Amino acid sequence: MRAYGIEFKEGPDGFGVYASKDVQPLRRPRMIMKIPLELMLTVSKKQPWMFFPDIIIPVGHPIFDIINSTNPETDWDLRLACLLLYSFDCKDNFWQLYDDFLPSKEECTNLLLATEDDLLELQDEDLASAMRKQQSRAFEFWEKNWHSGVPLKIKRLAREPERFFWALGIAQSRCINIQMRVGALVQDANMLVPYADMLNHSPEPNCFFHWRFKDRMLEVMINAGQEIRKGEEMTVNYMPQQKNNMFMERYDFSSPVNPWDEIQFSGNARIHLDSFLSIFNI
Numbered sequence: 001m002r003a004y005g006i007e008f009k010e011g012p013d014g015f016g017v018y019a020s021k022d023v024q025p026l027r028r029p030r031m032i033m034k035i036p037l038e039l040m041l042t043v044s045k046k047q048p049w050m051f052f053p054d055i056i057i058p059v060g061h062p063i064f065d066i067i068n069s070t071n072p073e074t075d076w077d078l079r080l081a082c083l084l085l086y087s088f089d090c091k092d093n094f095w096q097l098y099d100d101f102l103p104s105k106e107e108c109t110n111l112l113l114a115t116e117d118d119l120l121e122l123q124d125e126d127l128a129s130a131m132r133k134q135q136s137r138a139f140e141f142w143e144k145n146w147h148s149g150v151p152l153k154i155k156r157l158a159r160e161p162e163r164f165f166w167a168l169g170i171a172q173s174r175c176i177n178i179q180m181r182v183g184a185l186v187q188d189a190n191m192l193v194p195y196a197d198m199l200n201h202s203p204e205p206n207c208f209f210h211w212r213f214k215d216r217m218l219e220v221m222i223n224a225g226q227e228i229r230k231g232e233e234m235t236v237n238y239m240p241q242q243k244n245n246m247f248m249e250r251y252d253f254s255s256p257v258n259p260w261d262e263i264q265f266s267g268n269a270r271i272h273l274d275s276f277l278s279i280f281n282i
């Protein structure tokens with residue numbers, strides 16, 4: 001992996017990507033990382049399932065049947081979580097090293113791992129009930145596929161449901177959607193891209209993402225919409241036009257300056273939902 005003009009550092013939102021030199025606003029995208037395709041975990045969105053590029057699941061391995069058993073329309077995250085767990089189990093796989101950069105189960109604040117008390121503390125019944133549904137879906141999937149009769153090579157991937165919930169949270173909060181080309185076939189795919197997944201979100205981002213495949217590398221490019229000074233964090237917008245509830249569900253955080261959460265009053269008055277609730281101590 002190569003990095004250009006950036007460094008990875010811990011900041012207020014966990015690890016992030018920071019400029020290691022001044023960046024001028026550019027009209028053309030600038031490359032900040034080159035990542036070998038071999039390091040990524042990719043699963044196509046539709047059947048036939050394609051795993052790309054490096055982890056070749058041996059024919060007949062039961063993880064393939066598990067991946068195959070999920071709903072092609074919706075369950076991309078379950079498939080990617082299975083692939084992540086499988087790669088942790090493959091000898092000398094890169095993801096065993098990259099695990100050091102990922103939040104552990106104990107550090108992970110994803111709401112899939114939240115207890116009932118945590119969910120009640122959110123004081124947001126809609127969000128809590130959405131998360132309960134997500135937790136049941138994940139638990140049912142784990143129970144169906146990790147019951148006591150399964151072969152050891154499956155069992156050891158996620159002995160406890162929490163391990164599966166953790167992998168699912170990682171897949172949801174770090175995956176990007178991308179089009180991949182295999183020969184003449186172009187497929188939409190979900191991809192875990194190490195290092196690029198260190199970019200944090202801002203509703204007022206200073207960068208925009210671009211991707212390019214070249215020579216078996218994924219080039220991560222950014223368009224700096226404004227000047228970025230050395231030492232400043234580079235941010236992108238994960239989901240434009242989405243409210244904080246969506247961010248909480250998928251990424252475990254909300255933003256006090258998310259413009260899609262502003263409450264509009266008659267006239268020009270506006271107040272952000274977070275500030276509005278805090279007035280009432282909610």
Ligand SMILES: C[S@@+](CC[C@H](N)C(=O)[O-])C[C@H]1O[C@@H](n2cnc3c(N)ncnc32)[C@H](O)[C@@H]1O
Nearest residue numbers: 013014015173174197198199200201251252253
């Ligand atoms: C793709 S990862 C980014 C790298 C991450 N900060 C880390 O330490 O590995 C996404 C996760 O980073 C955190 N994150 C990203 N942007 C954030 C923000 N604006 N505020 C709070 N947390 C954020 C959330 O935990 C989110 O689930």
